[in-house]
Amino acid sequence: MAEDNAVASKEKKRHSVKEIGAAGTDFLQNHKHIYTKHRKKILVFFLCVVAIILCVLVYQLQKYDDFDVKETYERVDSAETHYVDFQGNLLKYSRDGTFYTEYDGDLVWNYTYEMSNPKIDVCSNYILIYDVQGTQAAILTNTGFKQSIKTAMPIVDAKIASQGTVAILMQDGETGYVQLCDDAGKVLASGELHMKNSGYPMAIALSTDAQRLMVSQLDVKDGSVKTTISFYDFSNKGKDEIDNIIATYSFSDQIIPQIAYVDGGKAIAFGDSEIIVFNNNAKASIAKEIFVQGQINSVFYDDKYCGVICQATDDEGQYINQLTVYTLSGRKRMQKAVEIASTNAEFLSNHEILLSNNKEVELYTLQGIKKFAYEFDTSIYKIIPQDASRRYVFVEDGHTDVVRMK
Secondary structure: EEEEEHHHHHHHHHHHHHHHHHHHHHHHHHHHHHHHHHHHHHHHHHHHHHHHHHHHHHHHHHOOOOOOEEEEEEOOOOOEEEEEEEEEEEEEEOOOOOEEEEEOEEEEEEEEOOOOOOOEEEEEEEEEEEOOOOOEEEEEOOEEEEEEEOOOOOEEEEEEOOOOEEEEEEEEEOEEEEEEEEEOOOOEEEEEHHHHHHHHEEEEEEOOOOOEEEEEEEEEOEEEEEEEEEEOOOOOOOOOOOEEEEEEEEEEEOOOOEEEOOHHEEEEEEEOOOEEEEOOOOOOOOEEEEEEEOOEEEEEEEEOOOOOOOEEEEEOOOEEEEEEEEOOOOOOOEEEOOOOOEEEEEEEEOOOOEEEOOOOOEEOOOOOOOEEEOOOOOOOEEEOOOOOOOOOEEEOEEEEEEEEEE
């Protein structure tokens, strides 16, 4: 009986071992299948990443020396007309009016006026047209006219925010004045600038949410110059400050005629030999001072980068036009000597850098690669990249061309 039980026990154990062995084999096979499946997914993902990187590199390294005109549209504009790319269409403005058209010339809307020196500012869906040294301004949107504004003093500078709030800098003799209005023309805030202490107003910048205002003033005394930059905060953070001023900075031997707010609420100021980046914090502290070698001739920026063209000297002591691009943290992104004597520099919507001078243009990538250089037969006013990598819109004298680079 005991022997029978022992035999039965051994037989049971053999069956258990077989079952465990079979289960282990199934377990290993299942895990091997899962591992193989995940391995394939990882490989596919890796190949996709490599393909994307290669496509980006090919696009960045690609150079063009000519183009094919796919479509051309005739235009009749006055000699003083300026052009802005606005929400996929062409915004044209001059002394007697603003026209918003499609690239083929079809009119979306127009607004007429009489201004001696019209300037424009754009933010989100809003457009501000104002007359420098005049007293007229107008708020427009992508659907047309919104509100006109009449000022009591000549306008020096003006800016518009994303919800249509307008900041206007004015000066009459020894009096400087700043006024904020909503998109219906209602005055939200106003105040006089202290010109005896800080000098003559040069420029203003308005944050996209209209909560902060930046003012640049130039003071000239006894042959020396100084620029004072003041920050105003109209939110709850600044209500307890005198005149809502949260910070004031002075820069000796610097003329700072251009200031701006960029993405994330940071502010940027361009002097004649340095760039100053300010933080978006309670006191608008200085994040970085970028000192530039050579005289700054042209500045440009977008929400990620800022750049300058300056006259510098090479290793042999020869004067060169030098293009330099920085990140907003102050890191030098690219520096390159350029051949064109550019009178205009700007970032395009695809982060390419356009240098232009009447009939000549050069396009550079952020890697410093000259992507395109061309001399046109007539004046070229604007180059606008399209969704397709090789397609651009050329706004030339008398016509607009849709082209494909080659």
